[in-house]
Amino acid sequence: MTRELRRRTPEELLREVQAEEAGAVSKGHLKIFLGYASGVGKSFRMLDEARRRRERGQDIVIGAIQPRLSPDVRGLLERLEVIPLKTVDGETAIDVETIIRRHPTVCVVDGLAYNNPPGVRNRARWQDVQELLDAGIKVIASINVQYVAELRDQVKEITGKEITETVPGSFIKSADEIEIIDAPAEESMDRTPEEEVETKRRQERLSKLRELALVIAADVVDFQLHQYLESHGIKQRFGAHERILVCITPRANLDEMLEEACIVADRFHGELMAAYVKQPGISQADQLALDAKLALARAAGAQIEILEGDDPAEALVQYARSHGVTQLFVGHSQRGGLARFRGSPLDKLIWEGHGMDVRVFPQ
């Protein structure tokens, strides 16, 4: 669903670690509250946290707040220090200079996804926030899922609306903490039948956004978990996230395997991968069949991996284990009976693949 939020190559990882070490001196800490619609209570939750932090003696200011506020949010705001937005040509932006000069421990930015008016140094508000972080200020910010840049198409499909003010997924992913504000899509009251239909549609749209927000939060959490495990040298992989690996061979009946794998990935909000182990001396016909199958898997949205190794089963299992695969999809021709089964790659996969389910497709 959001592959770019998920896994990094070892090279990317190294770059990140290096970047982190280089900037570790005084980089601020970013906490994001993620919601799926206005009115789920993000502003209240953020300002309530601001109140609690202030009561514990932290130096905290409000850098931006949403224009329309409910009475209880306004009540919270009264007891907090606010640095007003600055106005440029009738439009507003965070007053980065004043905040940095004031240099609080924590700054609250309600609403990350705004474009700045022309004339302001940064194009978008999230870049202002990056500046605050770079200045060593801790930032608590909020955003609705529909403003994540990578989700634009999905959001358009759900809501029919084109979003122009977005925040890159990599920025969301870089948050030290993310917390989801979840609430059911509003319940329908007594309405006329026409209103009832419209309400149902609205609820469905909201539910889809809600699902998206929960999955994004889970993906960010998964990313953080990987980072934590890697930084602590822990090899263990947790099966909290379903990952399906389809094993491709030239003769595999891939259509059925891929169709099933796509459904499973969709229903489990899982990740779809496909792997092929290079074989020496492969015939031209087999190579063509293989290329067609790899293209098919790629078109289905699978992340493709071409592996090398003398022992195909071992190469697959090793790859699967190091990538947290929970379900391995593999084809099996029953020709040859039991005698050929024993010691076969499939036998090995089943035997070696502990910690993951092996789904065998007849072909």
Added chain:
Amino acid sequence: MAEQKRGKLKIYMGYAAGVGKTFKMLEEAHRLRAAGMDVVIGYFESHGRQETIDKAEGLELIPRQKIEYRGASFEEMDTAAILARHPAVCVVDEFPHTNVPGSPRTKRWEDVEKVLESGTDVLTTMNIQHLESLNDQVWEISGVRVRETIPDWVVQQADEVVMVDLTPRALLHRLQRGVVYKIEKAESALKNFFRESTLVALRELALRQAAHEVKQRITQDETRALPPVSARPHKPRRIVVLVTADPRTAMLIRRARRVSDFLGAECFAVAVQPTGDVSGLPQEARESVERHLNFARNLHIETRILQGDDVASTLVDFGRRNRITQIFITRPRRRTILPGLSGDPAQRIVNMAKEMQVVIVSEREPGT
């Protein structure tokens, strides 16, 4: 008397003690009361947390009932008193709780079922680790075998599942400040369930489950409201689980249940015995098979004992006759070199099942 309309169930789902489930539930109770609803607290556990105790203030509390067991006195939710009081909304903490022996019902979720049947809406709380089908994954993540579980169908019946989220860091801070547990208890909690990596993994599990619950409810609404739109309807999926005396059968059943629920498949559990019943088995094996069949039935899986001398061919034949699409079995215990030496039918099932898929389910082990 006119038939009662069933009450609505709303579950506040978290991933650990202290994330704020009870607090959030009580907030909702106050909101409903302010809107003029008749709200009572049927059961509530403050764990001595002052913020939570304060939050319960102003709500009517139904006193707990005392239950004597082995010379000691225990307190449980008084379901009869709630039914007699018949409020519009009832707040019930700790959905997965097991009642002390001698209580009218074994599980709190069964008490809640009664309250819902009487037409009262229920707000309740639970943590993700108590969901039956995730028991093995929770064991893998935390090294803790959770005993108090809720069958998945009970949660599926809920009208709403709301995720109560808090970052692990904030939770650990709360724990260190002694907000969640008294300090001495917090020390040991920090070592076990509250290790940061465990918390992060459980949280991910809860978020994905919450996403699934939302998705499932959208799909339900769609199927109810609209004719099927997809040009090619999915062929119905039917899963069968092989039940044996092997203790890993419980894990196998849980996994099959979870996969069937996510794929919208029908699920069956079958044992194969030469006599067509369990009478031919030694006592220990008989009890295990019966326990596993019972376990499957509690998860709303239809069970059968098939008559047959050969497990593999009987099972595959059953699959063929019942249009089964997937057979779920456990991994073979030992790798066999010589034909005929293994009592495990896995290899033969894989070889015989020409029209269906075979899923070999692996046990999940906690890390060190």
